[in-house]
Amino acid sequence: MYSVTFEHVNKRFLGANDQALDDVTIQIEEGEFVTILGSSGCGKTTLIKMVNRLLEVDSGKITVMGEDIRSQDPVSLRRRIGYVIQQVGLFPHMTIEENIKVLPKLLGWDRGKMDAGVDQMLSLVALDPEEFKKRYPAQLSGGQQQRVGLARALVTNPGLMLLDEPFGAIDAINRESLQNELKRIHAGSRATYLFVTHDIREALKLGSKVLIMNQGRVIQYDSPRQVLDNPADDFVCSLLATLRNGRDTLTDGEGI
Numbered sequence: 004m005y006s007v008t009f010e011h012v013n014k015r016f017l018g019a020n021d022q023a024l025d026d027v028t029i030q031i032e033e034g035e036f037v038t039i040l041g042s043s044g045c046g047k048t049t050l051i052k053m054v055n056r057l058l059e060v061d062s063g064k065i066t067v068m069g070e071d072i073r074s075q076d077p078v079s080l081r082r083r084i085g086y087v088i089q090q091v092g093l094f095p096h097m098t099i100e101e102n103i104k105v106l107p108k109l110l111g112w113d114r115g116k117m118d119a120g121v122d123q124m125l126s127l128v129a130l131d132p133e134e135f136k137k138r139y140p141a142q143l144s145g146g147q148q149q150r151v152g153l154a155r156a157l158v159t160n161p162g163l164m165l166l167d168e169p170f171g172a173i174d175a176i177n178r179e180s181l182q183n184e185l186k187r188i189h190a191g192s193r194a195t196y197l198f199v200t201h202d203i204r205e206a207l208k209l210g211s212k213v214l215i216m217n218q219g220r221v222i223q224y225d226s227p228r229q230v231l232d233n234p235a236d237d238f239v240c241s242l243l244a245t246l247r248n249g250r251d252t253l254t255d256g257e258g259i
């Protein structure tokens with residue numbers, strides 16, 4: 004079964020001249036680690052937010068685990084899908100432990116299961132539970148907060164994770180270690196990840212498939228190897244050229 008499908012999905016924001024998503028059709032297999040790559044404004048965040056219905060399609064259809072998401076209650080849909088964003092969004096007045104327990108509480112987990120979940124998830128993202136769980140978000144570095152954001156999204160073991168530039172604000176060293184943690188966590192699960200980045204190197208390193216977008220369209224959806232060996236068009240070639248030139252990120256408004 005496919006984890007996520009898009010069928011001729013279109014989205015244009017009110018007052019915008021161009022489509023944010025232009026006839027997007029993709030089929031994502033279960034267990035895939037899909038990295039979504041493209042320059043700023045090409046529609047990556049829009050694509051992700053349609054999957055958990057933070058945004059609605061103008062036309063077309065999206066399915067999650069074979070079901071049309073329009074026939075599902077958005078709140079219960081979101082509870083089944085992990086969501087991590089660059090801004091992390093931890094509740095500042097709650098401890099790390101309380102932050103991780105928000106969704107388990109809503110789902111009615113018993114105390115023992117929640118406590119075990121917190122310890123297990125913090126260990127998974129390489130934070131010592133005893134040292135960190137009673138702290139508040141402001142008492143953590145940016146990279147540590149990102150790890151907690153991941154732990155919080157993973158604690159209910161969702162079969163689908165949406166990650167929107169989760170390491171965007173992290174320095175190179177912490178980023179490298181978070182990438183490795185995430186790759187390891189994914190490998191130990193059967194979950195499907197949709198991971199947005201504008202870092203070409205990150206996309207090729209993490210993805211089992213890379214989805215390349217430009218101006219609201221899907222340009223290529225292939226393994227990293229295929230992207231490198233058979234770039235779909237001049238746009239993908241120019242992306243790879245920037246990589247060879249020793250640069251690995253797309254900057255805002257880059258005209259490629």
Ligand SMILES: Nc1ncnc2c1ncn2[C@@H]1O[C@H](COP(=O)(O)OP(=O)(O)O)[C@@H](O)[C@H]1O
Nearest residue numbers: 016017019023042043044045046047048049050
């Ligand atoms: N809420 C919104 N209202 C109007 N336009 C928007 C809104 N959100 C995004 N857009 C526009 O849609 C396009 C795609 O945006 P986005 O999906 O955020 O791009 P990306 O995540 O790839 O940087 C951009 O042109 C952006 O300005």
Ligand SMILES: [Mg+2]
Nearest residue numbers: 047048049167
């Ligand atoms: Mg974005």
